[in-house]
Amino acid sequence: MSANMVLPLHEVLGETVGGVARDALFQGAGMRYLPGPQDHVRERQVFEIHQSVRDLHSDQSEAILREAGRRAAAIVAEYRIPASAKTMLRRLPWPLATWMLVRSASQNAWTFGGSATFEAPKTSQLSLVGNPSIKDARSKKPLCVFHETLFQTLFRALVHPAMLCTETGCEACGEEACTFTLEMQNLD
Template sequence: MPMSNQGIGRILGHGSAGDAVASPSPARIGPNAVIQTGQALSALYGVGAARLIFESAGLGRHLEAPPTSMVDEHEPVALFAAIRAMLPPAEADRVLAEAGYRTAHYILDHRIPPLARKILPKLHPAIASRLLVSAIARHAWTFAGSGVFRGRVMDWTKPRVRLEIVGNPLATPGCPWHGAVFQRLFGTLCGSAATARHLECCASGQNRCVTELLCTGT
């Protein structure tokens, strides 16, 4: 029996499209943009290097006592900038990608309802990806902050996921953090996802960041 939109919403942990939550003011970002970046830095370079970078961003307090609620978007922006300023570009990208991967892992473990984690991978990728895009859009302000998120899925045979953030406040060249988050989520819940392609980037002077993934199934 086909599920209604309300039934799908309950599985994904939200209501109907009319229940979408607006971004608060000032714009805020989920704390894992900071927490998981600290863990990635510590794992790759040690706690001392992580502390140095956090302190240079004015966020040393968060390394000692990780935030437990949403943070002002300027905090992860400053942290990402400090990483890029203090590490070679390839190493900065490595840290941000690892932080994005860890953030997605946290989301899968703590923010995706168990029933959705069980059902979505069993659905056709064209259906699973559309449901996941809908769920992400409802909570987009937690990672897009003051940016405007749009997501859509093209094609049914080989679904192509296109995710956009207009005015992305967390943009860095190539957006390895966002790319890792999206690839991990879609790869886990919607079948095997090809490496995320970053087609446009606010960090390159464009007005939006665009990431595409191909969900091909197992």
């Protein structure tokens, strides 16, 4: 998986829980050295880091994961999407731009989904089957706030600022896939 799945968390954890707690969390996940932005990270480490945030900092975990998702999306938008593609997406009608960005996400799903199967049965619905960031986790509520925020921030930055992304199903809740619904916010 892309180092973008853990580098923003490293930064946010340093700001919220401090460097000592952050470093212990990363070392507990078997990550002694921080990867570079171009490096790949093991799925197991991504899961262990994300799960440790949920376990060790449960009262702050949603805010931490959301902020890390926002920062991860900003990195993708800034460094991974060519300027010409950004300009084109912003000029297209939002349904077409959404379709194009979903297609691009499908081609690069390993970066945020690892070995998970990424599907887009409809342009407005994305799913990850076997999401490594929540592997074997159990919850009464959806856990994929990192991915939800990553997708929403990307679609808002590249397609339209009124795009919403909501996790509507989660493997941690017993669903077959982590499912995300994209929609245009009511502008009335």
